[in-house]
Amino acid sequence: MNRLVYVLNGPNLNLLGKRQPAIYGYETLADVEAECRKTARDLALELELHQSNAEFQLIDWIHEARETAAGIVINPAAFTHTSVAILDALNTCEFPIIEVHISNVHKREAFRHHSYVSLVASGVIAGFGTQGYPLALQRLARLIDEAK
Ligand code: DQA
Numbered sequence: 450m451n452r453l454v455y456v457l458n459g460p461n462l463n464l465l466g467k468r469q470p471a472i473y474g475y476e477t478l479a480d481v482e483a484e485c486r487k488t489a490r491d492l493a494l495e496l497e498l499h500q501s502n503a504e505f506q507l508i509d510w511i512h513e514a515r516e517t518a519a520g521i522v523i524n525p526a527a528f529t530h531t532s533v534a535i536l537d538a539l540n541t542c543e544f545p546i547i548e549v550h551i552s553n554v555h556k557r558e559a560f561r562h563h564s565y566v567s568l569v570a571s572g573v574i575a576g577f578g579t580q581g582y583p584l585a586l587q588r589l590a591r592l593i594d595e596a597k
Pocket residue numbers: 460461462524525526527528529549550551552553554561
């Protein structure tokens with residue numbers, strides 16, 4: 450039974466903890482990844498965790514995941530609102546995808562209200578802070594179990 454999940458983070462999320470903490474909080478990406486590993490252990494998921502500021506790199510990881518994984522949790526950051534290429538890549542995947550945003554994008558500028566990735570996501574978590582990642586993993590584990 451494949452229980453490998455890719456957790457992908459997009460541009461500027463390497464600066465988590467230092468970047469606009471009033472919006473994104475003080476937890477670092479390393480903190481988020483540690484929390485994901487803990488949750489994954491409880492859910493018997495295997496994780497691949499990656500962050501990149503480059504669109505092509507995120508697409509390459511999605512291509513890798515489509516061959517090997519059972520699901521993706523992705524915070525595409527600003528590419529959420531701009532990238533047809535990331536949507537196209539995710540559309541090649543046959544497993545569940547959960548979209549995560551740390552902030553409540555619907556409470557922010559109008560350009561953040563539209564997401565290309567939501568067209569392919571099984572579900573979206575926004576505004577739960579970094580807690581959104583473990584919650585996304587819980588949902589994904591359920592979807593993977595149900596697909597058995
Ligand atoms: C974000 C929201 C996006 O609008 C923004 O560009 C980000 C982070 C979030 O996690 O709240 O970089 O995806």
